[in-house]
Amino acid sequence: MSAPVKCTTHPDELAGWQCRGDCKAYLCPKCTAQLVRLYTCCRCGGPAHRLSVPRRSKGLAHWIGVAIARPLKMFPMFALFVLLLGGIAFVDISSGTPEVHRIATIVKLALVTVYALFVVDAAAHGAPDSRTPLRVARALAAVLFVLAPGIVYAYFVGVPGAAAQHDHAMWLFGGLVVAYVPVALAVAVSEAPMASLMNPFTMFEVAWRLGRTYLGTLVVVAVLVAAAVSLATGGSASLKQSVPTPLVGDAVAAIPWLWSLGALAAMIGLLTYVHGDRFGWGHTAEYVEPLYPKMVALGARKLADRSSAAAGMTGEITRLDAAERADAGKLDDALRTENAARAIKLYEGRATWSAAAVDDRKLVAIARCAVRVKRLDLAERLLDDAVARKGRSCGQAMLALAQLHGDSLGNADRAAALYASIVEQFAGSDVAKVAAKKLAG
Ligand SMILES: [Zn+2]
Ligand SMILES: [Zn+2]
CATH class of the missing domain: 1.25.40.10 (Tetratricopeptide repeat domain)
Structure with a gap:
């Protein structure tokens, strides 16, 4: 951005809007009126629009900050999942039987997946909306689609680290999944056609088009995955010990790694939020942020003059021939x-x-x-x-x-x-x- 634009009427004030009506003036808050979600120019009464900047003009560091703050923005949901995970961990540990442990692991995995997908979607759209469940289901389908061969393989041949300890094919597949899943999720929550969702070539093409952005996102996601895993295994134990109450301790222990997971999910969703037009979803003009998000229009609306045309027409009832x-x-x-x-x-x-x-x-x-x-x-x-x-x-x-x-x-x-x-x-x-x-x- 070059020098900030100033108001046409008040040269000392920053302009946050521009008139699209007759006068085309740059407008400060005093020169702009707001009605519902529509802005109007106080000079000529014409429509005005907010000055904006492309989202991608803000660097990766900015969006990493947004991603890390994201779980807090959806605090009720975060708290709910923390409680659920804490409750399951509590039941698991206090029962101590292998069957309960197996069921608890599956339920935990399902909860974590649902939470992550919801955060991906919310980050991609700014906030959850009525179509969120549909897009979450699409995202789940896209992930299962790529994981299916791996699950089948693991079922018949074994998981690395267990039966198939040195299985190179499995590790290769794992690497491919790690590179593939973020872009698949980002496209899935973008409401792009379902057919492109199941086409790996589309995914790799999108990843290629995003280039360094995607690479940067992958690195951040990888770091956050490592953080989540180490927090879930090591860190939570010490945190749990610091809280003596059992159930509360289990819940508190889930906070750091669930937060880390939420941040990485948000990072993936932000790919769509910032670069969705590059997936062929929507127009570039939609991927903008207000130049001054906190600026509020304060002006009074100028009403268009619409009295003259009608005069004489009403009331005058003519007899029909x-x-x-x-x-x-x-x-x-x-x-x-x-x-x-x-x-x-x-x-x-x-x-x-x-x-x-x-x-x-x-x-x-x-x-x-x-x-x-x-x-x-x-x-x-x-x-x-x-x-x-x-x-x-x-x-x-x-x-x-x-x-x-x-x-x-x-x-x-x-x-x-x-x-x-x-x-x-x-x-x-x-x-x-x-x-x-x-x-x-
Ligand atoms: Zn105007
Ligand atoms: Zn002004």
Whole structure:
């Protein structure tokens, strides 16, 4: 980054936003207003966006720090797993039978795997969301896919250190797994297609593309694995002795190595969080951080002037003449039967329509027909008209207009601004709920 950008209006203040409306100014907190998750420029009322930096512009050291702090960020989950692992260790040790020990080991392994996968996913997405369980299942499938040959081999031939003490093939396989699993997990939680998940060539290609980043991550992960293993075997024993209460001691002993495991899982998830676009997942523009994450918009929103257009239209009820009444009847039929092409033809068949024949509710319906027959210009005109009338369907019209801009005209900023004003003007209504959901998504 070169010299920080300053506010256009206040040259002494740092700019955290830029106007995307008419004035294109750089904006400080006082010059920016916030509504739900949308920012607007206080100078011209147009939409504003946060200035951001690519996540990858922050070095490996920064992300290692983030990974180490990650288990603390998910503290309730961390505490739950510490308690569970402590409880299992307690049952295991106090029973002392080999059967219980075997079951305890399997349960512990399963718990540790689930915990690690959840942390990978949370780190990859910033926080767990509703699709987390699905992605965790995908990650599990990806890992089992690569581990399956090893498990089969170990079952029939033996594990290194036991029956197959000097089995080079097994060690080679182990090395391959260590290099493969992190990238497989990172891709699995990225919602990339399932087919690429089961394709080792895709994985190695991604690892290759990440290059030094991946190598760096592998080294950090290896160090943390070593730390977790040594803490789980040696370190926890002394820690346990320092806490005399049995069950609490077992739980406390699990803290250091589970933390280490969480940090390494976060390290893997951060590959996706920082470099997901390089896996072909999402656009590079999404992999950014706010330039000043703690900056809060303080300005008051400037309202766009939208009173003049509608003046005179409302209240003025014209008596329909017979011809218009007949045309209106046909138009109603076309709308009722959802014959979009016919509705548009009938609507355009008359030079003018009185507000009594085509009210704002009908304008919205005709606009929907126009969208269906790909007459987007007409749809926009009709909806603008419907909004300007400020009738009972004004909210519906604004919602349809926002959808038209967002979904069909590729005008995301205008759509966002419209959703924001719907939320503001029709607070508590159904249209506001839909608009708020659109803004949040
Ligand atoms: Zn502006
Ligand atoms: Zn300013």
